[in-house]
Amino acid sequence: MKKTALLAVILTGALLILSMENFPSWGDVQSPASLHLSRHFIEKSYEQTLTPNLVTAVLGDYRGFDTMLETVVVFTAALACFLVIRLPRDVCTPGLFYYRHTRTGLVVRKHDACELPGENPTFERVDSDWPPHDVVVVSTCRMVIPFIQLFGLYVVAHGHYSPGGGFQGGVIFAASYVLLAVSHDLRTLVHRLNERVTHLLSAAGVLLFFGVGLFGMAMGLNFLDYGALEGVLGMSLASGHSLGILLVEIGVGMTVTAALVIIFKLLSSRGTVTEGL
Amino acid sequence: MEDFLTQLTSKYNFWAYIVLMMVGLYAMIAKGNLIKKLIGLSIFQTAIMLFYVAIGSKAGATIPILRDHTLKGVIDFVEYINPLPHVLMLTAIVVSVATLGVALALVLRVYDVHQTLEEDEILEKIKNP
Amino acid sequence: MIWEIKLLALILVIVCAIAAINAKDLLSAAVIFGIYSFMMCVQWLAMGAVDVAFTEAAIGAGISTALMLAAIFRTSRRTKD
Secondary structure: OHHHHHHHHHHHHHHHHHHHHHOOOOOOOOOHHHOOHHHHHHHHHHHHHOOOEHHHHHHHHHOHHHHHHHHHHHHHHHHHHHHHHOOOOOOOOOOOEEEEEOOOOOEEEEOOOOOOOOOOOOEEEEOOOOOOOOHHHHHHHHHHHHHHHHHHHHHHHOOOOOOOOHHHHHHHHHHHHHHHHHHOOHHHHHHHOOHHHHHHHHHHHHHHHHHHHHHHHHOOOOOOOOOHHHHHHOOOHHHHHHHHHHHHHHHHHHHHHHHHHHHHHHHHHOOOOOOOO | OHHHHHHHHHOHHHHHHHHHHHHHHHHHHHOOEHHHHHHHHHHHHHHHHHHHHHHOOOOOOEOOEOOOOOOOOOOOOOOEOOOHHHHHHHHHHHHHHHHHHHHHHHHHHHHHHHOOOEHHHHHHHHHOO | OHHHHHHHHHHHHHHHHHHHHHOOEHHHHHHHHHHHHHHHHHHHHHOOOHHHHHHHHHHHHHHHHHHHHHHHHHOOOEOOO
């Protein structure tokens, strides 16, 4: 098996290398890929969208339809993850449950804890397969996480002028929640951002994107034509496009944040969303 | 032969991308562990992304963010790198992490049923349960 | 001088890829894959694709390593090859 695989791989690689003389040479200004459409993007996009970052302009405006469906893909992935591994909420799985007395630090073990004690201030639940929490890690992460989230918002809002945008900002925002789950525990994350909120947020991002598109249709223009914002807000055509790109990026950021948090919650807890990494 | 050598030195990046792609393909075919297969899939994806971005590079050009944001003056397209492959690959990276999440969810489900991640052991258990 | 550094980073990417698929332990494979993603981010920076490099640094080296570690934590670290 391994020898056949190696043979097939070497054969494919040799064929690809043979075809390499047809590639444009490295860094060729006149290569076909950078002549026709990209020339128009580079020369015209600033006067049409007022966005110095060409990547954001192309992503949000010229290829808006593509980006919208990519957002739908991310949303669908979160949905698929949910449908594949989420367990029903009211199943009482037998096993061991551990509680820590908050004053003394004593850990109590309990079998068959189907009726979990709810909001009990003297006992808190701890994970059965994870060591007790570390004060240094917890307090460092508590201080760092707000700054990470602020940076995520900055990246979304500043995507017009510097590298960044909805995808990157959304991922940084999701990473801050992953850090919260790793440093504290998964129940803290679920307490802050429960499942209802993440599901609504992931759908709301896609709907915001669709909404901006439908607004263009409602004003008598094409789908996703941000020129519609110009007439309503009384701004120039180019700043209407710039505002449209910002709205769309916020939608993308919401969906990406929520989808990645959903996937992490489900994977790290094997679908129960009670104990996790 | 000399022709071949000049090609090798002038296009060494493309050589490296083909090698990376083949490493990923080999892992997807020959490795038995499901997570190893996923790592191979990701390597294959990133190799293709590298190839796309390399097609759009220009010698002597700068990053695709305009230097002065005024409407005066002509923007020369030779000065800036082609932004179109960057856009395509940026969305592809985000989609690749979403599909990786779905694949890992399926792997967890397989592990729940068969208690192993090795391909041959899973096939064995399916054959004689 | 600059192209030698670029070549070194390219070789490091290939070394990381081969090490990731040959590691004897899934946990180390996932961590080496994170290093691979970071070296890939360096590649994109060398080509001037700053947005793609930013995305790869956040996603490849951050979130996807975390997802993979979560899945390995819930399954097993054992691998035969």
